Amino acid sequence: MSERDAYDPGVPCWVDNLVPDPESAMRFYRGLFGWEFDGPGPGGYFVAQLRGRDVAGIGVQPPDVPAAWNTYGCVANAEQVTEAAAGAGGRILMEPFDALPAGRVAVLADPSGAAVGIWEPRERRGAQLVNEPSAWSMSVLNTPDRDGSAAFYRDVFGWESEPFGPMSLCRLPGCVTGEPGQPVPRDVVAVMAPADAEPHWSVGFWVSDADAVAEKAPALGGTVIAAPFDDGGMRHAVVADPAGAVLQVTTAPGPH
Secondary structure (H helix, E strand, C coil), rough: EECCCCCCCCCCCEEEEECCHHHHHHHHHHHHHEEECCCCCHHHHHHECCCEEEEEEECCCCCCCCEEEEEEEEECCCCHHHHHHHHHCCEHHHEEECCCEEEEEEECCCCCCCCCEEEECCCCCCCCCCCCCCCCEEEEEEEECHHHHHHHHHHHHHCCEEEEEEECCCCCCCCCCCCCCCCCCEEEEEEEEECCCCCEEEEEEEEEEHHHHHHCCHHHHHHEEEEEEHHHHHHHHEEEECCCCCCEEECCCCCC
């Protein structure tokens, strides 16, 4: 399941990073993950690739918006989903608009204030490689209101949530994603965690060696937010790129 050509509605399908200086960000991620870049496309947007397959986006940061990694959920109709979000207590931060020929996009805020994108695909279906080293693995909603967030994402994306220790697993019944043998069910599409800061969506990537990535990040102009640590039987680190956009890296399980 590492290679993907399409996503079911309700499944997170894409991540991107909006920064003041895309060229600086591309140098950082080229050195950190070995990404190549296709572009620029409309609006100065670049698509990061591994083995010629799309893995993430790098774009220009809008005014007054902090540099950050963003998560987008696949939807069949952007207008209908923004209406559902407003009805469920969310706010529309950016009304649906065309990003042709790739698709149609909007940005919502859930009731806690965490921003999440929605993506109505056309030519770009989403990330074409996931769950392998240097590719996106999972997005996590950091929220102080687990019950309220669970209700919102159920109404907007159709997710069901269940406790998993201090966190919650967000599941889309009938969806088969993830990797065989993973420690959580394969219909898990996202995770909710208690917020220790402002509510937000965070993005995680698998890597071959989290310690090596943490060592490399400062030399590329980034910073180490959390030095490598063990949790849940896996090795993690948290780093930030030169613009301050934060991401978690996790040593991928199995041979690589």
